[in-house]
Every structure is written in structure tokens, then in C-alpha cells.
Amino acid sequence: MSTTAAALAPAHQRYLLEARQMQALSFAVHIPLVCFGIAFPAMVLFVEWLYQRTGDEVYRTLARRWSKVMLALFAVGVITGTILSFEMGLLWPNFTGTFGGVFGLGFAIEGFSFFMEAIFIGIYVYGWDRLPGRLHFASGIPVVLAGLSGSLMVISVNAWMNHPSGFRLVGGHVADVHPLAALFGNAYLWHELVHMYLAGYIVTGFLVAGVYAAGRLRGRWGRYERAALAIPLTVAALAAPAQVLVGDWAARDVAHSQPVKLAAIEGLARTTRGASEHVLGWYTDGRVRYGIAIPKLLSLLAFHDPNATVQGLDTVSASQRPPVNVVRIAFQLMVAIGTLLALFGVLYLVVRVRRKRLPESVWFYRALVAAGPLSVVALIAGWVVTEVGRQPWVVYRVMLTSQAVTGAGGIPVGYATLALVYIGVAAAVAWVLRRLARVPLHAAGGD
Amino acid sequence: MMHLYDVPLAFALVGLVLYTVLAGADFGAGAWRLLAGRGGVGERIRDHAHHSMGPVWEANHVWLIFVLTVMWTAYPAAFGSIASTLSVPLLLAAIGIIVRGAAYALRTGAQTPRELRAIDGVSAISSIVTPFALGAAVGGIASRRVPVGNATGQLFSSWLNPTSGLIGGLAIATSAYLAAVYLAADAERIGERELAQAFRARALAAGIAAGAVALGGLAVLHADAHPLYRALIRGSALGALISSIVAGCLTLMLVWRRRFEAARYTAALAVAAIIAGWGLAQHPLLLPGLTVAQAAAPHDTLIAIVVVVIAGGALLFPSLGLLFGLLLSGRLDRDRAQAPSGPTGRALLAASAAGLLGRGAAVALVMGVGFLTIAEAPWAHIIGVVSLCAFIVLGFAALAPTDAGLPED
Ligand code: HDD
Ligand code: HEM
Numbered sequence: 001m002s003t004t005a006a007a008l009a010p011a012h013q014r015y016l017l018e019a020r021q022m023q024a025l026s027f028a029v030h031i032p033l034v035c036f037g038i039a040f041p042a043m044v045l046f047v048e049w050l051y052q053r054t055g056d057e058v059y060r061t062l063a064r065r066w067s068k069v070m071l072a073l074f075a076v077g078v079i080t081g082t083i084l085s086f087e088m089g090l091l092w093p094n095f096t097g098t099f100g101g102v103f104g105l106g107f108a109i110e111g112f113s114f115f116m117e118a119i120f121i122g123i124y125v126y127g128w129d130r131l132p133g134r135l136h137f138a139s140g141i142p143v144v145l146a147g148l149s150g151s152l153m154v155i156s157v158n159a160w161m162n163h164p165s166g167f168r169l170v171g172g173h174v175a176d177v178h179p180l181a182a183l184f185g186n187a188y189l190w191h192e193l194v195h196m197y198l199a200g201y202i203v204t205g206f207l208v209a210g211v212y213a214a215g216r217l218r219g220r221w222g223r224y225e226r227a228a229l230a231i232p233l234t235v236a237a238l239a240a241p242a243q244v245l246v247g248d249w250a251a252r253d254v255a256h257s258q259p260v261k262l263a264a265i266e267g268l269a270r271t272t273r274g275a276s277e278h279v280l281g282w283y284t285d286g287r288v289r290y291g292i293a294i295p296k297l298l299s300l301l302a303f304h305d306p307n308a309t310v311q312g313l314d315t316v317s318a319s320q321r322p323p324v325n326v327v328r329i330a331f332q333l334m335v336a337i338g339t340l341l342a343l344f345g346v347l348y349l350v351v352r353v354r355r356k357r358l359p360e361s362v363w364f365y366r367a368l369v370a371a372g373p374l375s376v377v378a379l380i381a382g383w384v385v386t387e388v389g390r391q392p393w394v395v396y397r398v399m400l401t402s403q404a405v406t407g408a409g410g411i412p413v414g415y416a417t418l419a420l421v422y423i424g425v426a427a428a429v430a431w432v433l434r435r436l437a438r439v440p441l442h443a444a445g446g447d
Numbered sequence: 448m449m450h451l452y453d454v455p456l457a458f459a460l461v462g463l464v465l466y467t468v469l470a471g472a473d474f475g476a477g478a479w480r481l482l483a484g485r486g487g488v489g490e491r492i493r494d495h496a497h498h499s500m501g502p503v504w505e506a507n508h509v510w511l512i513f514v515l516t517v518m519w520t521a522y523p524a525a526f527g528s529i530a531s532t533l534s535v536p537l538l539l540a541a542i543g544i545i546v547r548g549a550a551y552a553l554r555t556g557a558q559t560p561r562e563l564r565a566i567d568g569v570s571a572i573s574s575i576v577t578p579f580a581l582g583a584a585v586g587g588i589a590s591r592r593v594p595v596g597n598a599t600g601q602l603f604s605s606w607l608n609p610t611s612g613l614i615g616g617l618a619i620a621t622s623a624y625l626a627a628v629y630l631a632a633d634a635e636r637i638g639e640r641e642l643a644q645a646f647r648a649r650a651l652a653a654g655i656a657a658g659a660v661a662l663g664g665l666a667v668l669h670a671d672a673h674p675l676y677r678a679l680i681r682g683s684a685l686g687a688l689i690s691s692i693v694a695g696c697l698t699l700m701l702v703w704r705r706r707f708e709a710a711r712y713t714a715a716l717a718v719a720a721i722i723a724g725w726g727l728a729q730h731p732l733l734l735p736g737l738t739v740a741q742a743a744a745p746h747d748t749l750i751a752i753v754v755v756v757i758a759g760g761a762l763l764f765p766s767l768g769l770l771f772g773l774l775l776s777g778r779l780d781r782d783r784a785q786a787p788s789g790p791t792g793r794a795l796l797a798a799s800a801a802g803l804l805g806r807g808a809a810v811a812l813v814m815g816v817g818f819l820t821i822a823e824a825p826w827a828h829i830i831g832v833v834s835l836c837a838f839i840v841l842g843f844a845a846l847a848p849t850d851a852g853l854p855e856d
């Protein structure tokens with residue numbers, strides 16, 4: 001057997017940009033759903049546990065209603081994820097064809113987590129009142145674990161793309177492949193995993209709490225609604241401040257491993273000693289205009305030394321730089337929203353600890369309604385920083401996105417079709433969620 | 448003699464068999480709703496087709512993901528060639544899968560018969576398009592229309608050709624047949640004689656149709672995919688083909704005599720034998736000019752994937768056994784719901800404990816800042832992340848409303 005594997009040759013693609021947008025669109029649809037796959041099962045299980053401890057019917061109703069929503073969102077997560085798996089071959093056959101042997105294992109293991117998740121979510125949701133209490137609760141635990149292992153596996157692939165190792169390239173073929181080291185021996189993996197996992201809890205927590213906040217503004221506010229608001233909100237309020245710390249860690253890892261991405265995030269044209277941080281502003285002609293400069297802060301944040309040297313965009317040729325403003329604006333959006341969410345979370349925690357009750361102000365609940373969608377924006381923005389910030393590389397400094405793309409025709413047609421399908425799916429999801437929300441409380445028992 | 452580089456392919460074929468048999472039945476169940484007709488019986492047929500698949504369709508569906516991931520890990524160049532040349536049918540299949548899944552989600556919210564009918568209609572169309580598109584893609588590979596390279600095959604004739612049409616048609620007929628057998632067995636189990644009768648008739652019709660397509664298809668292969676035809680009618684591939692015919696006839700007989708439960712398994716066997724026959728006939732070529740050995744990933748990757756599949760299977764099969772066991776024994780049926788077991792009524796967390804937890808959370812947060820943000824060593828970062836997680840968990844334990852009657856404001 002040969003030690004190197006067969007590989008495909010790059011092809012010309014007129015519609016590279018459309019292919020990239022099609023990929024980005026599919027991610028932007030999948031990832032918010034994934035957040036529910038990560039965080040919702042744990043919340044539902046917590047509520048069921050409360051019911052088993054207290055015997056309070058309110059919790060039972062809540063857990064059952066949430067589990068229906070969980071199942072519907074899971075179904076949509078499954079199909080949007082399936083699209084992504086197809087796109088690995090449909091859009092990027094050279095990437096998969098060349099490096100499948102290096103990173104593919106991550107997805108193969110992930111496949112087994114999806115199996116566990118799909119199997120036990122079926123048992124859990126269809127098993128309400130049919131399985132004995134403890135057994136039913138236990139059937140939810142693998143769903144929670146599979147959400148963790150599933151995200152670990154996908155993120156390990158993404159971390160490998162950002163910081164590739166565990167193989168050698170010999171004339172376009174991979175050799176000396178060590179898939180486990182490539183996927184899990186990668187220092188870049190850990191900040192991404194923790195950051196994404198927390199994002200799952202933040203997005204789910206704020207979105208779910210936001211639904212009941214909107215209900216409160218319209219006067220729906222009983223014991224049921226208070227519990228349904230307080231539980232996810234408490235999770236999200238705790239995760240949001242932690243996320244700021246983890247994000248800062250992520251930025252330091254980026255500074256070490258992907259200096260060009262950091263330079264794009266900061267709009268730093270030239271390598272600088274004691275670099276200043278620019279808040280807001282627009283990058284043109286090699287500098288940030290209309291921004292607020294804070295001297296030496298960038299060096300301090302990135303390297304814990306106010307006089308550290310930070311590499312600029314000038315360390316690589318123009319063709320190897322990502323689009324600066326896209327990355328920069330996405331980053332600032334994420335950080336601004338992340339900071340606001342953290343402050344909002346702290347506010348809530350202080351009221352809960354000091355006054356031992358929920359906040360009263362109408363403005364608090366208005367802000368909470370906005371927090372959910374904003375956290376989704378932060379989530380997508382974060383992925384834009386990571387993925388667009390890595391451009392033009394698909395595998396950092398190993399393979400260009402333009403070398404990975406398919407040579408097949410018809411990309412714009414596929415893109416347009418998929419976009420239409422996604423619009424339909426979004427409308428369908430909105431419709432189902434409204435319907436599930438309208439079922440009267442006392443009827444929630446049956447299905 | 449089986450080499451290491453053949454093993455993942457064998458796994459992928461097993462996955463394909465399971466996908467065809469399990470998800471195929473699911474697509475078939477979708478397709479039958481189109482022909483269910485209106486009125487009371489039609490509605491019950493459609494309802495039955497939905498409910499008996501509800502708990503399992505997601506798990507069934509993952510077999511496709513399994514096949515894809517094994518293929519791109521173990522035979523990356525073949526996967527890249529196949530996906531880029533067959534991009535149109537694969538995109539069609541992907542869209543069909545989205546629509547099918549969305550229809551499942553939608554049905555949870557539907558209330559009026561009109562809504563249900565509309566949803567079932569859409570779901571039925573996608574249940575026909577998807578198996579056809581996947582079958583057509585298989586036909587492209589089997590008739591050697593997928594060369595090695597990035598989109599080097601024909602965009603359309605690679606999957607719009609006699610062999611693809613044959614296999615696509617066979618996929619639809621098989622799905623319909625499998626579904627009818629499964630649904631008849633389910634209906635019999637829950638005591639719905641009339642429904643069982645309806646699906647029995649459908650199973651017989653679809654079974655005969657699938658058999659006819661398969662046999663007539665040999666003529667198509669003779670004309671359009673001669674190398675495959677020649678390999679199919681000799682050696683172990685021929686054995687597989689004959690097993691399939693035998694199992695198919697046996698199933699028809701069992702359905703005729705209402706032995707639906709046994710017919711489930713022989714029907715699955717008939718399909719499995721066809722896929723095995725294809726694999727055997729094509730071996731050792733994966734694509735024209737590319738043998739399995741040439742396409743295989745490096746040695747370490749092959750070892751890793753084999754270990755992963757075996758370990759994953761050790762976890763997966765007992766779980767699947769549990770799911771199907773519960774399903775087939777009727778434990779997940781709709782009318783099985785019992786009254787909830789009585790409350791255990793335990794004391795809530797004491798307020799003092801909450802205070803302690805709260806202080807613990809604050810300490811964990813400070814440690815998180817120290818070890819993750821200020822310290823730089825990797826070991827410190829590990830402690831930092833663990834501390835931050837402890838902050839969230841302890842804080843939640845302290846503040847989570849264990850009493851739904853949080854003070855009114
Ligand atoms: C709710 C979502 C959310 C929030 C509030 C934040 N982030 Fe974030 N961020 C993400 C969600 C996210 C993510 C899940 O979308 C990303 C994409 C890749 C990743 O690992 O996490 C991400 C990536 C990401 C990256 C790039 C990592 C890389 O390329 O490897 C950095 C530097 C930060 N974030 C920094 C921050 C900072 C300093 C934040 C706070 C002030 C922040 N993030 C809040
Ligand atoms: C494994 C995990 C991966 C994750 C989590 C991930 C995530 C993302 C996200 C969130 C976006 C941007 C979304 C947006 O702009 O709205 C994106 C963009 C993109 N991704 Fe990835 N990705 C992954 C793997 C891949 C793979 C396998 C490829 C293909 C080779 C890829 C190539 C791209 C490209 C080309 C873009 C578009 C960049 C642009 O718009 O300039 N990514 N990805």
C-alpha cells in the first residue's frame with residue numbers, strides 16, 4: 001500500500017465568491033440551531049429533575065412543552081447539518097479529497113454522537129409518561145453528552161483548519177498522517193470549543209427567556225411563566241460574563257497562531273511596537289479612520305506587555321490578507337454585544353442576589369427581548385471573524401480556498417435554490433414555534 | 448482476501464444497506480401518503496405513516512451521514528470526484544432531505560386536516576425525489592460515468608442515463624415496498640386490522656413492481672453498463688443476486704400470509720443482497736482507473752477509522768436496540784400514555800445552602816480571571832476554564848428557581 005494518498009487537481013471556478021457565500025449561508029442557518037442542540041437538553045432535564053423533586057405540575061408542563069420545541073428544532077438542526085455534510089463534497093471536493101484522511105475522522109466520530117443524540121432524543125420525547133420517571137430522566141442524559149461531544153468533534157476540524165498539523169504534504173498528497181494528533185493534539189482547539197459551548201448556552205438562554213419576557217410585556221405572567229423565564233435567564237446571565245474572559249483568551253491564541261487574522265481584526269497595517277487598540281472606525285489606506293485609539297492597549301491585551309511587537313498586515317503580501325473591514329466590523333460587533341450581554345447578566349444576578357426576586361422594570365424585560373437576537377448576531381459575527389479572518393486560506397497556510405473549490409458549473413443556481421429552501425424552512429420553523437406556543441397550557445400533556 | 452483498505456468500504460456498504468432499509472422505509476412512508484386518498488381511511492393511513500416513523504426517523508437518517516463521513520475519511524479522492532461530478536443529484540437529494548425533515552417538524556404544529564394534507568403532500572414529493580436522486584447518483588458510479596478528478600465528469604449525463612434511471616426507479620419502488628411491509632406490521636401490532644389490510648395490498652403491489660424493475664433492469668445493465676452486468680452474473684455477485692430474488696419471493700409469500708413481522712426482515716435482506724451484489728461486482732475498482740487500494744487514505748487513518756467504527760458500533764447498536772425495542776414493543780405508542788407518577792414532594796434547597804453556593808461561585812469567578820486571563824501557561828488555562836465552568840454551575844445552583852413561585856414583583 002502506498003504511504004501517500006491520491007489527490008485531485010485544483011480546478012478553475014468562476015463563482016468562487018458564490019460558493020463561499022453558499023457555505024456561509026448554510027453555516028449561518030445551522031449554527032443557531034446547534035446552540036439549541038448544545039444547551040436546551042440540559043435545561044429541559046433540569047426542569048424535569050425539579051418536577052421529580054418537588055412534584056410541582058408546573059415543571060412537568062414546562063419540561064414537556066420545551067421538549068416538543070427541542071424535538072422540532074433538533075429536526076431542523078439535523079437537516080441543515082446534513083446540507084453541510086453534502087457541501088463538503090459539493091463545494092470543496094479538493095479540500096475533502098486532499099485532507100479527508102487527516103480531518104475526516106472528527107466527522108466520523110461526530111456521526112456517532114449524532115446517532116446517540118437522535119436515538120435518545122426519540123426515546124426521551126416520545127417516552128413522556130410511557131417510561132418510568134427515573135428511566136425517562138436517564139434517557140435524556142446521553143442527549144446532553146452528545147451535544148458536548150458533537151461540538152467537540154466539529155470544532156476539532158475547524159481548529160485543525162485554522163492551525164493545521166499532524167501531516168506532511170508531498171507533491172500535493174498528504175503523507176505521515178496522524179489523525180488523532182491532528183484533531184486533538186491541537187492547542188487551537190480549546191478556546192474555540194469553550195467559546196462555542198458557552199455561546200450555545202448564551203444564545204439558547206437569552207432566546208428562550210426572551211420569549212417569556214415578551215409574554216410578560218403583554219401581561220402573561222404566572223408561576224409557569226416566571227419559572228420558564230428565570231431558569232434559562234440564570235444560565236445565560238452566568239455564562240455571559242464568563243464568555244468575555246474566554247473571548248479574551250481566544251484573542252490571545254489568535255495573536256500567537258494567526259497574526260494576520262489579529263492584524264485584520266485590529267486594522268493594523270504595519271508591524272508595530274506598543275500597538276494601540278482602535279475602537280470603532282473604518283479601515284482604509286492602511287489605517288483606521290474615525291476610530292478611537294487607546295495607546296498600547298493592543299500590545300497589552302494580546303501579549304500582556306504594553307511594549308510588545310504586534311505583527312501587521314504588511315507581514316504578508318496583499319493577496320494573502322483577509323478582507324479587513326468585514327473581519328474588523330464582525331469582531332467589534334461581537335465584542336460590543338458580548339460586553340452588553342455580560343453587563344446585563346451581572347445586573348440580573350445582582351438583583352437576584354440582593355433583592356431575592358426578579359427585576360421589575362419594564363425596560364429590563366424589553367432589553368431581555370432584544371438580548372436573544374443580539375446573541376445570535378454575536379454568534380454569527382464570531383464565526384465570520386474566525387472563517388473570513390482565515391481567508392484566503394481554507395487550511396491556514398496550506399491550501400487556498402480557491403484551490404479547494406469545485407470545478408462544477410451551476411453554483412449560482414444551486415445557491416439560489418438553497419437560499420429559497422432556507423427561506424421556506426425559516427418560515428416553517430417560525431410557524432411551528434408559534435403553533436406550539438399557542439397550545440393552551442392544560443392541553444400540553446397530550447400529544 | 449480482505450485488506451485493511453477494504454474494511455472501511457465494507458463499513459460504508461453496511462451503512463448504505465441500513466440507510467436504504469431504514470430510511471428507505473421512511474421515504475416510502477412519506478410517498479404512500481400521496482396515494483392515501485381523502486376521507487377517513489386516507490387520513491388514518493397518513494397518520495399511521497407519520498406516527499410509526501416519528502421516533503426513529505432521525506436515527507435512521509444518520510446512516511447517510513455515516514456513509515458520507517466514512518467515505519471522505521477513508522477514500523478522500525474518490526469522495527471528492529463523486530461529489531463534484533454528481534453535484535446535481537446530490538444537491539437534489541440534500542434539498543429533498545431538508546424538505547422531508549422540515550415536514551416532520553411542521554407536523555408537530557399542524558392542527559386542521561387541510562394543513563396536514565398540505566404538509567403530507569410536500570413531504571411525499573420530497574420522499575420520491577430523494578431516493579430517486581440518490582439512486583441516480585449510484586447509477587452514475589455503477590455505470591462508470593464518474594471519472595477521477597474535480598468535476599471532470601458530465602454534469603447531467605452522469606446521472607441522467609439508463610442505469611441511473613433504473614437504479615433511481617428501483618430506489619423508489621424498494622422504499623415504497625419496505626414502507627408498506629413495515630407499516631402493515633405496525634398496524635397489525637396496534638390492532639388496526641383495516642389499516643394492516645390496506646398496507647398489505649400496497650406491499651404486494653409494490654413488491655411485485657420492485658421485483659419486475661430489478662429483473663427487467665438486467666436488460667438495461669446489459670445495454671448500458673456492460674462491465675457491471677458481466678460481473679454481476681458470475682461468482683459471488685451472482686450468489687448475492689440470487690439470494691435477493693429468493694428473499695424477495697419469500698417476503699411476498701409472508702406478506703400474503705400476513706406474517707408481517709417476519710416479512711420485515713426478509714424484505715430488508717432482499718435489499719441488502721442487491722447492494723452487496725453491486726459491491727462485489729464492482730470490486731476492486733472504486734472509480735474507473737482507481738482501485739480501492741489506490742483511493743485509500745494513509746495507513747494510520749485507516750486504522751483510526753476502523754477502531755472508531757468498531758468502538759462507536761459497540762455504543763450504537765445497544766442504543767439502537769433499545770430504541771427499536773421500545774418502539775416495536777409498543778412502549779412509545781400514542782395511546783400508551785399513563786397518568787404521571789405521583790409527586791415525591793421533597794424539601795427544597797435550604798436558603799443557607801444557596802448562600803454558600805453563591806460564595807463558591809464568586810470564588811470560582813475570581814480564580815477564572817486569575818488563571819485564564821492573567822496567567823499564561825497552558826496548565827493555568829485548564830484550571831481557569833474549569834473554574835469558569837464551576838462559576839456557572841455553582842451560580843446556577845445558588846440562583847436557579849427551585850420554587851416556581853418566585854416572589855411576585
Ligand atoms: C454568543 C456569542 C458570543 C459572544 C457574546 C462573544 N463571542 Fe467571540 N466568538 C463566538 C461567539 C461569541 C463564536 C462562537 O461565534 C466564535 C467563532 C469561533 C469560535 O471559536 O467562537 C467566536 C470567535 C471569537 C474569536 C476568534 C477566535 C478564532 O478565530 O479562533 C475571538 C478573538 C473572540 N471570539 C473574542 C470575543 C470577545 C473578546 C468577546 C467578548 C467581549 C466575545 N468573543 C463574545
Ligand atoms: C468544521 C467546522 C466549520 C465551521 C464551524 C465553520 C464555520 C463557518 C462560519 C460560521 C462561516 C461564516 C458564516 C457567515 O459568514 O455568515 C464560515 C464561512 C466559510 N467557511 Fe467555514 N466552517 C467550518 C468548516 C469549513 C469547511 C470544511 C470549509 C470548506 C473548505 C469552510 C470554508 C468556509 C468558507 C469558504 C467560508 C466563507 C468565507 C467568506 O465568506 O469569505 N469552512 N464557516
Ligand code: HEM
Nearest residue numbers: 033034037074077078081082084085114147150151154509
Ligand atoms: C463543517 C461543519 C459542520 C458539519 C458538516 C455539520 C454536520 C452536521 C450534521 C450532519 C448534523 C445532523 C446530525 C444528525 O443527523 O443528527 C449536525 C447537527 C449538529 N451539529 Fe453540525 N455541522 C457542522 C458545523 C457545526 C458546528 C459549527 C457545530 C457547533 C458546535 C455543530 C454541532 C452540531 C450539533 C450539536 C448537532 C446536533 C443537532 C442539533 O442538536 O441540532 N455543527 N451537524
